[in-house]
Amino acid sequence: MGKYAQLVIGPAGCGKSTYCDTLHQHCQAIGRSIHIVNLDPAAEHFSYPVSIDIRDLITLEDVMEELELGPNGGLLYCMEYMEDNMDEWLGEQLEGYGDDDYLVFDCPGQIELYNHLGVFKTFVDFMKRDGWSLCVVYCLDSHFITDAAKFISGSMQALSAMVKLELPHINLLTKMDLCENKKDIEDFLMPEPRLLLDQLAASTGPRFRALNRAVASLLEEFSLVSFVPLDITNEDSIGDVLLQVDMAIQYGEDAEVKVREVDGEMGDEGDDDMQD
Numbered sequence: 001m002g003k004y005a006q007l008v009i010g011p012a013g014c015g016k017s018t019y020c021d022t023l024h025q026h027c028q029a030i031g032r033s034i035h036i037v038n039l040d041p042a043a044e045h046f047s048y049p050v051s052i053d054i055r056d057l058i059t060l061e062d063v064m065e066e067l068e069l070g071p072n073g074g075l076l077y078c079m080e081y082m083e084d085n086m087d088e089w090l091g092e093q094l095e096g097y098g099d100d101d102y103l104v105f106d107c108p109g110q111i112e113l114y115n116h117l118g119v120f121k122t123f124v125d126f127m128k129r130d131g132w133s134l135c136v137v138y139c140l141d142s143h144f145i146t147d148a149a150k151f152i153s154g155s156m157q158a159l160s161a162m163v164k165l166e167l168p169h170i171n172l173l174t175k176m177d178l179c180e181n182k183k184d185i186e187d188f189l190m191p192e193p194r195l196l197l198d199q200l201a202a203s204t205g206p207r208f209r210a211l212n213r214a215v216a217s218l219l220e221e222f223s224l225v226s227f228v229p230l231d232i233t234n235e236d237s238i239g240d241v242l243l244q245v246d247m248a249i250q251y252g253e254d255a256e257v258k259v260r261e262v263d264g265e266m267g268d269e270g271d272d273d274m275q276d
Helices: 016-029 060-067 071-084 086-094 119-129 148-165 182-186 193-203 206-222 235-249 253-275
Strands: 003-009 035-038 050-053 102-106 132-141 169-174
Touching (some): 003 119, 003 235, 016 102, 016 132, 016 235, 086 119, 119 132, 148 193, 148 206, 193 206
Parallel strands (some): 035 102, 132 169
16 A cells, blocks of 8 residues: 545634544544644644644744744744755655555644645655655635625635645535535535526625626636535535545555455466466
């Protein structure tokens, strides 16, 4: 088998760490080994075991105190510091992991890190060079996907990260277990652009009609954005998300090929024995 990883990103408060914890518990229950990596230098408490922690390299608290930066500026400094020390720090941390290992990176919640800054693109390129197959899991709070305008906003954020990082991409609607009106969200899982256009036209002024048509056309022509719902109280929901990620990174396919090859060789040997 190869080396596999999930890059869990999304806005602050969207449930990234909860997803990582839920995934860890699910994998424990089915006897599958995963390792969770914290890439948030501002994190304080974890409900899951942390295998690699960026706070061993740098913390937001130290940066804010020593450089007199605010939270956002301090976080950007931390991530750029990680980028500058990618080979030394992350390379050394990953030396203990190899074939059959599966990492889940729990990332900070500042979306500018994924949309237009180069830090995580550098991170992705580094992981690829080291032989890792990656998939982005973009988390979005389901409570913000209740009408067309909010859906378009969330979709553009996810699409921006998809284009920037150039990786297989799973868009996850989190907190479905807390959502009271699940029916309102079902229409947005596999959105019909024409329906979105009608809803946008009803909720925005005439001067936005051309923009609404352009956005709807973008989503329709390229079919780039769809969402997978996650209900952390439902094991089938968690298993479905993991299955989709595994398919995106082709997890386990190398092992299946090897098994087929071994079975074929054993069959050939059996035929030879019968001929003898």
